[in-house]
Amino acid sequence: MIKQNLRDVLENIEIAKHNRPSNITDDVLLVAVTKNHSVEQMQEAIDNGVTDIGENRIQEALEKFSALDRNVTKHLIGHLQTNKVKQAVKHFDLIHSVDSQRLAQAVDRAAQSLNKVQDVLVQINLAREESKSGVDPDQLDELLSTVKDCTNLKLKGLMLIAPNYEQVEQCRPLFRQMYRLFQRQKEIYPTVEYLSMGMTHDYKIAVEEGANLVRIGTAIFGARDYR
Numbered sequence: 001m002i003k004q005n006l007r008d009v010l011e012n013i014e015i016a017k018h019n020r021p022s023n024i025t026d027d028v029l030l031v032a033v034t035k036n037h038s039v040e041q042m043q044e045a046i047d048n049g050v051t052d053i054g055e056n057r058i059q060e061a062l063e064k065f066s067a068l069d070r071n072v073t074k075h076l077i078g079h080l081q082t083n084k085v086k087q088a089v090k091h092f093d094l095i096h097s098v099d100s101q102r103l104a105q106a107v108d109r110a111a112q113s114l115n116k117v118q119d120v121l122v123q124i125n126l127a128r129e130e131s132k133s134g135v136d137p138d139q140l141d142e143l144l145s146t147v148k149d150c151t152n153l154k155l156k157g158l159m160l161i162a163p164n165y166e167q168v169e170q171c172r173p174l175f176r177q178m179y180r181l182f183q184r185q186k187e188i189y190p191t192v193e194y195l196s197m198g199m200t201h202d203y204k205i206a207v208e209e210g211a212n213l214v215r216i217g218t219a220i221f222g223a224r225d226y227r
């Protein structure tokens, strides 16, 4: 099932790429989100070509990563607490969820102590949803310049979790706005490379609007069991 689901997702991404404006030519990186799924499912996805894995919680991720028989690129996509920063830096290739100066500085310090340059994305709360992670759009420029000034952080791009609208098409203007922000930041910061947006219910629209990294769980692994 995972094999067929992966094939369907990759095909949908190809179709969405063809529906993009012609100036958008980026390839799209698929990050398979394995939270609440077993290490066997993770392994099956990897055996079928997945190169990039996304997890939300550090503890769960580390238990599963240690059982893998192959090296994969590891993405931390969930909210990061400052007391978990060191473990995050030690084990993840790309942290998607930097959303405050305080967190950026904590990740920078941890990276310094581990002698690592940590790749990060800045997560934006573009729809200004209450109780959602992500930096307020008004504070984005300031946060980006803080990240830039951190010697052990490398700013790799922007990340969005779109709101859960009743109609998924309602996400489109936000995705379009994110793409414009991404283009602008790319001109200012040459290390910027990724626009991380699009999950199971909205990735086709995200890719059509310029996402070049999608984070997909349910469409690959089925519904999560939270028991």
Ligand SMILES: *Cc1c(COP(=O)(O)O)cnc(C)c1O
Pocket (backbone or CB within 6 Å): 033, 035, 056, 077, 078, 161, 199, 200, 201, 215, 216, 217, 218, 219
């Ligand atoms: C869980 C999660 C995903 C994947 O969600 P699906 O709807 O299962 O595709 C993507 N991004 C983040 C930040 C997540 O927490």
